[in-house]
Every structure is written in structure tokens, then in C-alpha cells.
Amino acid sequence: MTEPILVTGATGNTGAPVVSGLRSRGCVVRAATRRPDPGDGDAVRFDWFDPSTFAAALAGVRSIYLVAPAGVADPAPVVRPFLEQAAADGVRRVVALSSSAVARGEPLLGEIHTMVVDLFSEPTVLRPSWFMQNFTRDHALAEGIRRSREIVTATGDGRLGFIDAADIAAVAVEALVAERPVGVELVLTGPEALSYGQAAAIVSDVAGTPVRHVDVTTAELADRLTRAGLTGEFAASLAALDERVRAGEQNLVTTTVHDVTGRRPTSLREFLAVHRACLA
Ligand SMILES: NC(=O)c1ccc[n+]([C@@H]2O[C@H](COP(=O)([O-])OP(=O)(O)OC[C@H]3O[C@@H](n4cnc5c(N)ncnc54)[C@H](OP(=O)(O)O)[C@@H]3O)[C@@H](O)[C@H]2O)c1
Numbered sequence: 001m002t003e004p005i006l007v008t009g010a011t012g013n014t015g016a017p018v019v020s021g022l023r024s025r026g027c028v029v030r031a032a033t034r035r036p037d038p039g040d041g042d043a044v045r046f047d048w049f050d051p052s053t054f055a056a057a058l059a060g061v062r063s064i065y066l067v068a069p070a071g072v073a074d075p076a077p078v079v080r081p082f083l084e085q086a087a088a089d090g091v092r093r094v095v096a097l098s099s100s101a102v103a104r105g106e107p108l109l110g111e112i113h114t115m116v117v118d119l120f121s122e123p124t125v126l127r128p129s130w131f132m133q134n135f136t137r138d139h140a141l142a143e144g145i146r147r148s149r150e151i152v153t154a155t156g157d158g159r160l161g162f163i164d165a166a167d168i169a170a171v172a173v174e175a176l177v178a179e180r181p182v183g184v185e186l187v188l189t190g191p192e193a194l195s196y197g198q199a200a201a202i203v204s205d206v207a208g209t210p211v212r213h214v215d216v217t218t219a220e221l222a223d224r225l226t227r228a229g230l231t232g233e234f235a236a237s238l239a240a241l242d243e244r245v246r247a248g249e250q251n252l253v254t255t256t257v258h259d260v261t262g263r264r265p266t267s268l269r270e271f272l273a274v275h276r277a278c279l280a
Contacts, residue, residue, distance in 0.1 A: 004030040005176055006057055008046065009067025011035070013133045014097055017169035018065050018176075025177055032057050048078045058089050063176050066096040068112050073233035076111040083115050093122035095175040097168070100129045100161075100187050101241045101250060108237060117184065124175040128168045128188040129161040129250060132271040135203060136278035140228050145203060145211055145279055152214045153196045154221040154242035160250040161189025162199065164266040167257045174260050182260050189254050190265045199268060206272040207279040218243050 005022055009015035010031035022029045031037065032046035046057045048069040064086060068075040086094070096116045098109040104125070105114050116123045134141045144150050168188055175182045194202075200213040216224070218239045225235035244250060257265040272279065 002028060003062045004028045004042065004060060005063045005065070006030045006032055006061045007065040008032045008057075009065075009070075009097075010043070012067055012070075013131055013137065013165035014169045014172065015065065015067055017166050018172045021169055021173035022176065025173065027177065030057065030061065048075075048082070051081060054082050054085055058086055058091070061086070061089070062091055063093040064091055064095070065172055065176060066094055066112075066116065068097070068109060071230065071234060073108075073231055073237065075108065076115070079112050080115060083119050087119040092120060093124075093176065093181065094120045095124045095126065095172050097172075098125050098127050099241075100127045100189070100252075101244050102127070104185070113185075122181045123184055124181055125185050126168060126172060126175070126188055127185060129163050129190065129252075131168075132162050132164045132190070132266070132268055135199070135268075135272065136275040140225060142278065143228075145207075149209065149211045150214050151196050151200050151203070151211060152216055152221065152224060153245075154216055154218045154239055155196050155245040156215055157195045157197065158245035158248055158251065159193040159195045159198075160245050161191075161193045161253050162268050163188055163190040163257070164271050167261075167263070167265045170261045170263060171257055186256050186260070187252070187254050188256050189252060190257075191253065191267050193251050193253050194268060202269050203272060203279060206269065206276055211279075 005027050007019050010019050011033045019029050019031050031043040034047045036043035036045050044057050046053045068079050094116050098113050102109045113125045197213040200211050203211045222235045222239035226232050
């Protein structure tokens with residue numbers, strides 16, 4: 001494939017392994033972020049909030065991996081002009097990252113889901129469960145583990161199918177390179193659905209020190225997230241997702257990672273064992 005594939009969020013949890021996965025398949029990849037790697041001749045500076053960066057990112061592109069700006073209460077007004085320009089430029093295939101907790105048409109990522117399906121002839125929207133990387137990287141949950149040996153959520157005993165971002169990326173790579181689109185909407189999970197209490201027990205085992213789950217109300221969680229630096233609106237929308245977990249809506253396991261890639265998705269215990277150093 002000689003036409004470049006544009007990967008937005010190219011330094012992120014899913015974008016980085018999408019870039020490496022595509023390159024290992026021989027694709028030309030245009031890695032787009034605000035701080036492109038100077039050592040990567042195919043990287044491009046791209047900023048969602050600077051539309052003057054869109055044209056260079058889109059030049060000659062027919063396929064895009066789309067990670068909407070994170071941490072923004074309403075990404076749709078920023079993403080729409082970019083997608084409209086992409087469609088006008090002849091982009092056919094867009095593989096977009098959404099969430100298992102957000103259905104098509106719902107606020108935030110659900111609106112982008114609708115745009116992608118409406119604007120492109122070969123849309124695939126990935127709807128993964130919560131990332132395992134939340135336990136190990138620069139996420140509030142990981143910081144809580146490192147700082148106070150606590151996992152604070154508003155999920156009660158609700159379960160969810162934690163997934164390794166590398167498994168999401170493997171699906172994205174297949175969706176980008178497959179001759180025929182692999183599907184319009186794919187709900188992705190890891191191999192099991194766990195409550196945060198069960199996850200905390202696994203974290204404790206792997207870390208070799210007790211880590212407890214602290215269940216708070218949705219309002220308390222939103223308040224904590226706001227105090228941690230998120231905008232009030234974004235904190236409220238994240239906390240509201242926990243309520244869905246508490247209600248049992250996210251208690252699901254799909255076989256999609258294996259169906260699309262042929263690989264067995266990583267379990268939380270396997271993931272944490274590899275990233276054990278990040279729990280300290
Ligand atoms: N975490 C979860 O459990 C979970 C679950 C389901 C869905 N999701 C969704 O997954 C998406 C990604 O979340 P994440 O936490 O994994 O983030 P991420 O992809 O690890 O990081 C965000 C990426 O976007 C880039 N970026 C940020 N601001 C940008 C801007 N203004 N212009 C251009 N690029 C920008 C960053 O690169 P630079 O900083 O280098 O520009 C980085 O590569 C979010 O939409 C989230 O809602 C997350």
C-alpha cells in the first residue's frame with residue numbers, strides 16, 4: 001500500500017501501537033501529533049485546535065485512524081470540519097476510536113461516531129471497554145494506586161471487560177488494511193468482565209502490596225476528578241460513565257478481538273505482570 005495512512009493521536013495508548021503495527025505490515029504511515037517525532041520523516045504536526053495543520057496531514061491520504069481530542073467536553077465542533085475536509089479530499093476509510101459505554105449519536109464520542117458513519121463509505125467505529133493502561137500510565141486511576149494504594153470509582157460491584165490498548169490497536173490495524181471493511185461498529189473487550197474490587201485484588205497480587213477499591217457516589221467522583229484538574233463538564237461526563245458500569249450495562253465480553261485478529265486478548269493479570277513496575 002503506497003498511499004499514506006493518517007494516524008491521529010499517534011503518540012497515544014492506541015495510536016502508537018497502530019503506527020508500529022501498520023509499519024510492520026509495510027504501510028506508509030503519517031503519524032500525526034502536536035509534537036511530531038523529528039526522527040520520523042513521515043510524521044506531521046497536527047493540532048485539532050489549529051485547522052491550518054489539517055491540509056498537510058490529509059494530503060494524499062485515503063484511510064485514517066481517528067482519535068478525537070481527549071479531555072475535551074465537546075469534541076464534535078473541532079472534529080467535524082476535519083472530517084468534512086477529509087471526505088471532500090477523497091478519504092474513504094475511517095477507523096475511529098469510541099467507547100463501549102457510548103452509543104452512536106450520544107453526546108461526545110457518539111456524535112463523532114455518527115459523523116464517521118455518515119461521511120465515509122468505509123467506516124469502522126471501535127467501541128472498546130476501559131483500557132488496562134488506566135492502571136499503569138498517567139491516568140487518575142494509576143495515580144491513585146501509586147499515591148494512596150486506592151482505586152476510586154463510582155462503579156459499585158458493576159463489571160466491565162478491561163482491554164489492553166494493544167489489542168484495540170491490533171483490531172484497528174486489521175480494519176485499516178483489510179481489503180474489505182471488517183465491520184461498521186465493533187464492541188471490544190478483554191477476555192473477562194471484572195468489577196473494580198476484583199481488579200484491585202489482581203493489582204494487589206501482582207504488586208505484592210494491598211490495593212483497595214473505594215466506591216464513591218457519582219457526584220463525589222466528579223468532584224474528585226475536578227479537583228484533579230479536569231474541567232467540571234468533562235469530569236461529570238466521565239463520572240456518569242461509571243454509573244453505567246454500576247447499573248450492569250458494561251458487564252459484557254465479546255470475542256471480536258480474536259475474531260478480527262486471530263489473537264487471544266490479554267487478560268488484566270497478564271497485562272499487569274508485564275507492567276508491574278508502573279504500579280509502584
Ligand atoms: N481510557 C479508557 O479507558 C478509554 C476507554 C474507551 C475509550 N477511550 C477513549 O480513547 C480516546 C483516547 O484516550 P487516551 O486516554 O487513550 O488518550 P491517548 O490516545 O493516549 O492520548 C491522546 C493522543 O491524542 C493526541 N492529542 C491530544 N491533544 C491533541 C491535539 N490538540 N491535537 C492533536 N493531537 C492531540 C496526543 O498526542 P500529542 O500530545 O503528542 O499531541 C496523544 O497521541 C479518548 O477519546 C477516550 O475517551 C478511553
